[in-house]
Amino acid sequence: MALADIRGGARNEEGIAAALPRLAGRFGARFQTGEAIRAQHAHTTTYIPAQLPDGVVFVENAEEVKAVVSLCAELKVPVIPFGTGSSLEGQVNAPNGGISIDFSNMKRVLEVNAEDLDCTVEPGITREELNVYLRDTGLFFPIDPGANASIGGMTSTRASGTNAVRYGTMKDNVLAVTAVTATGEEIRTARRARKSSAGYDLTRLFVGAEGTLGVLTSITLRLQGIPAVIAGGICGFPTLKDACNAVIMTIQLGIPVARIELVNTLQIKACNAYSGLTLPEQPTLFVEFHGNEESVRLQSEEFGAIAAECGGGAFQWSSDAEERAKLWKARHNVYWSAKALRPGWEAIATDVCVPISRLADCVAETEVDIEEHGLLAPIVGHAGDGNFHVSLVFDDKDPAHVAEVEAFVGRLNARALAMDGTCTGEHGIGQGKQGFLPGELGGTVQLMRQIKQALDPDNILNPGKIFSTLSGN
Template identity: 70%
Template sequence: MVLRDVRPGVRNEAAVAAVIEALRGALGDKLQTGQAFREQHTHTTTYLTRQLPDAVVFVENSDDVKAVVRACSEHGVPIIPFGTGSSLEGQVNAPSGGISIDFSRMNRILRVSPEDLDVTVEPGVTREQLNVYLRDTGLFFPIDPGANASIGGMTATRASGTNAVRYGTMKDNVLAMTVVTADGGEIATGSRAKKSSAGYDLTRLFVGSEGTLGVFTSITLRLQGIPEKIGGGVCAFPSVKAACDAVIMTIQMGIPVARIELLDEVQIRACNAYSGLSYEEKPTLFLEFHGTDQTVTLQSEQFSMIAEECGGESFRWTADAQERAKLWKARHDAYWAARALRPDLTILATDVCVPISQLADCVAATHADIVENDFLAPIVGHAGDGNFHLSILFNDKDPADVARVEAFVERLNRRALACGGTCTGEHGIGQGKMSFLEEEAGPALGLMRTIKRAVDPKNIFNPGKILRESA
């Protein structure tokens, strides 16, 4: 099984040159071909080999996007959408070269409707930018992957984050979008209505497509009211399994926890050192509850009883905004904290997701695998929805170490699939998990290929991602 399939794709130098010439004439200095620009538009947080685009276009509106798509469609040249570059499975690599479309200048918030709890944004808007803009409305957008990702990138990878256990993932929070398709035209999917039975659900088709079916030009999102009361806390446990058992009981009892995050003892050690914390180095849950004074207090008391039953230590609780901000900043910095454990090593970040009933057994088996094989691989996860992540530190210059790590990743993914889970809960497939998607999807992969060929007959949209080109 090829885990990290980064083979170069087929290139057509004459076609690339023709597209660059056409776009330079149409878009001027919005197009850049310098080495530094091209290097900045490959991956940033994965150990996959860098594969540079031939040029970068800094689009400013949908007309710019259409111009790029039409030129690339005419000559059969790849298009690679680029948000902030925080994807983890090589989604922004360019195995066949082509044109990287940078959306950082398409960062306008087009419309907010507080009465309808929705907003329409351009794809370059970041989640932090959006929530700063919304602050005075009493609303917020709840999806929060660790990075300050763009809304376009989050939509493309079907992102989630620490709030997903209560507010869902991007698939639950994208109402509609506009998309430039392979012929250079623009379509609208969905509407601002809260439900619809009108035709195929094209919005859900594009959410999670990782740039392989079209290019987003606007996205309409569902918003939430800022809770009256927010409380959070920390609870340590004697083992990873005990912590996971507490998560399972919390979810199965219907306690509406907003966040419930698992950090194993290695990740806690990393966070203590990186973020200036002083937690005991044991498997730990970070939690947050949203509601009123009464409901938040009740939920925290209910969890305290569950934690005690599962062997947890005293639940350290706070409603202080600064303390909570410090806690969740440390959680969002978990990746960088893990890197800091051994700056001389490379990190492979990966994730799987399993049914909540299987979480304790799957995480415990993975933890045992790490210990048995003497890996440095902190575990952190959105435990409330069965999604957990590993940051595996290794020497990427040592073929034996690379082989050990890839064998471990293969075992991890097969363990999740055997539990009825998936090879990725939120990182996406990109280049890194195509083999596992083939195993997970089985015959359904053929239908995915049929859709891809129908929507993108020249294979210009992010080729070499999700589906192997050679198959």
């Protein structure tokens, strides 16, 4: 992708030059301009080129966020929120330079309301840190995108993950946010009530906005009770279609599966090699159920019967925490196991999502595409909601190979859209998926631009993400 394709507008050299000494004076050692620090706050995990900010400020509270945004608004300098840097589509790049706001020092749990099953946190806390904090309350936050991402980043990209089939995505689990707007004002989008008809649903406007409409300073989350029993296991199938049919039947029959993950043959081979497993090399479903002892047993038996009807092997399940942890660790390490298939090469993960009824077709056609073009690309999927990921392993030093990977991503997205799907189920648009958004939403993209223009007329909030501010781009 050419750099010119992902710029957010013109670089404001004068404003940036004025901002740097003022931020240094205000924040001292918590404001850094060294190249190494700036490089750590740019995107480097795909073929999208890294675009460094001009400075990084490590904020510690909402008042400091307001101060940074107010200064940048005065000088018309971009601000780019940064959580852990685990986003996959260039969301933390600084195409016009500017100031990266690092939230690693803003990770307090501000409030836990156990009776109401909710909590309010600062954006820098990661999902694992939050669940460690909540452990003694008997509650947990269920959204698990795999990476130990920050809650602010997960909110901004509308993340989901392996538990989404039962617990939903971030849009279903964020009750309210506070955010600093482009004027430096902090707003709150909602109260803690579980429902409201009071005006526009601004919470969901900010969830998934990727920092382009405001900088989040707190997030109020819906929590769940830790299940009394968690059981999980695996089941192999002769073909991908058989595995997908088992998923469709499971969902249609209303079995409350917590996770149901599709792993193709090549990814099973990679998991075996990287994680020390000995799974049969065939399309496989990783499944998990939450509940009490009796409900989990019944759900597992029902799924086993469905799997058998669809040609699957014996469903091997267990409520042993250590056995389950080993399987799910292997599932969460699929990126690294894919990369290990060809040492010295890079890997990128891309995703699409289709209606569940089209999942088998989309995955099967994608496997044919991979084989016909000689690509190395294992597949995993959140089969319960039609979302799947392709991990492309490629030689990033070979421009021709990079071009082949980009061409494949284009075909993959076109395939998903042709099946009435989406170009991204959970990674977000960022910079990498911008070219596919007009094909998915058409003229609606122009409405998004109008919202952006109304809330951020000087285009200082994470510019160059989701869409170009220039009409027609």
